Amino acid sequence: MDAGESPPNDAGSIVTDRFCAVAAGGRHTCATTDSGTAYCWGANESGQLGDGTTGDRRQPVAVTGLPGAVVFIAAGSSHTCGLVAGTVWCWGANASGQLGNRATSPREPTPVQVVREDGSPLTDALGVAAGTSHTCARTAGEVLCWGENTRGQLGDATTSSKPFAVGVDGLAHVAAIAVGDAFSCALLTGAVVQCWGDNSDGQLGATSPSSRPVPRPVPGLSDATVLGVGGAHVCAVTESQLLCWGANDRGQLGDGTNTGRANPAPTDDLPSATELALGAAHSCAVGTGMVRCWGAGSAGQLGGDNTDATSPRPSSGLAEVAVIATGTAHTCAVTRGGRLYCWGANDDGRLGDGSSRSSATPVEVVHPP
Numbered sequence: 001m002d003a004g005e006s007p008p009n010d011a012g013s014i015v016t017d018r019f020c021a022v023a024a025g026g027r028h029t030c031a032t033t034d035s036g037t038a039y040c041w042g043a044n045e046s047g048q049l050g051d052g053t054t055g056d057r058r059q060p061v062a063v064t065g066l067p068g069a070v071v072f073i074a075a076g077s078s079h080t081c082g083l084v085a086g087t088v089w090c091w092g093a094n095a096s097g098q099l100g101n102r103a104t105s106p107r108e109p110t111p112v113q114v115v116r117e118d119g120s121p122l123t124d125a126l127g128v129a130a131g132t133s134h135t136c137a138r139t140a141g142e143v144l145c146w147g148e149n150t151r152g153q154l155g156d157a158t159t160s161s162k163p164f165a166v167g168v169d170g171l172a173h174v175a176a177i178a179v180g181d182a183f184s185c186a187l188l189t190g191a192v193v194q195c196w197g198d199n200s201d202g203q204l205g206a207t208s209p210s211s212r213p214v215p216r217p218v219p220g221l222s223d224a225t226v227l228g229v230g231g232a233h234v235c236a237v238t239e240s241q242l243l244c245w246g247a248n249d250r251g252q253l254g255d256g257t258n259t260g261r262a263n264p265a266p267t268d269d270l271p272s273a274t275e276l277a278l279g280a281a282h283s284c285a286v287g288t289g290m291v292r293c294w295g296a297g298s299a300g301q302l303g304g305d306n307t308d309a310t311s312p313r314p315s316s317g318l319a320e321v322a323v324i325a326t327g328t329a330h331t332c333a334v335t336r337g338g339r340l341y342c343w344g345a346n347d348d349g350r351l352g353d354g355s356s357r358s359s360a361t362p363v364e365v366v367h368p369p
Helices: none
Strands: 021-026 028-033 039-043 056-062 072-075 079-084 085-091 106-112 126-128 134-137 143-147 163-166 174-179 184-188 193-197 212-217 224-229 233-238 242-248 259-266 275-278 282-287 290-295 309-314 323-324 330-335 340-344 359-364
Touching: 021 330, 021 340, 028 072, 028 079, 079 126, 079 134, 085 193, 126 174, 134 174, 134 184, 143 174, 184 224, 193 233, 233 275, 233 282, 242 275, 282 323, 282 330, 290 323, 290 330
Parallel strands: 021 072, 021 323, 072 126, 224 275, 275 323
Antiparallel strands: 021 028, 028 039, 039 056, 072 079, 079 085, 085 106, 126 134, 134 143, 143 163, 174 184, 184 193, 193 212, 224 233, 233 242, 242 259, 275 282, 282 290, 290 309, 323 330, 330 340, 340 359
């Protein structure tokens, strides 16, 4: 444990294989350790835990069938993807082709490899992001997406779903990608954010509610450094402030109101952040190692109590947080000491503490043996 870290519910155990990344999906959670092992827990009706079964798990189980160390993991609504030496492997729900293996089977409980349209495997991926029913990856030269495309969320200038990776029109020099319910966004190396897909809540940064099947820059945003995407809202860290836009029915934009907006606006009392994570209708940010959250809180996902908040408020009580992740109604954080804590809804075991009790206070995820 790092000096100064004082997490709640600390069991004092010695962790030899530390957690280093976490991803929160609709009702499940996955994480990687510094040895490159991937673990998942929570809801598993579509095989999104990747252990070859479809039974829920209340504590971490290892993902089976991966060809090597996982360097990054992403969780969608009911599917999960991992990055292994430039290749992308996905498992779980696949009715829309979101696993990218040229199939549309209802579920795949073990990992399958993502391929391009010609059937060749994707081998040069640098990052991956999973949404409700679509997935995107970035390479050094392009962004590719696959899965559902009814709102143009694949960005290939069509609205035809694809069970294989297709290139997003006109994108290059991409530093990060993030996807939501039926839309996608990319942070370019020039600090510009571009989005595409569904715009019914202004999440693309445009006032027209029409969907867009190709990327367009978010107006008035030219110095972004960190990007986060939720169900139907987006936030970006700039050099001086944190800006959010899109749906705001639960206060997830953090501007003190419940009014949605298509133009980026600063959050209340939160000038900046180093990490962002956006859930279905709540948002969290990390600054100086501390977590602040806002938006929907009825399941305890904001931390502290079970109420909504229209402005950022201190969340977990954890110090030295390095990584944050948000799902539909839960939040998880990895500390700099490699400990993993979750809070919020837990009826299916997504908090990973071995119970099914929801908690507004962080509980430590049971470390796998």
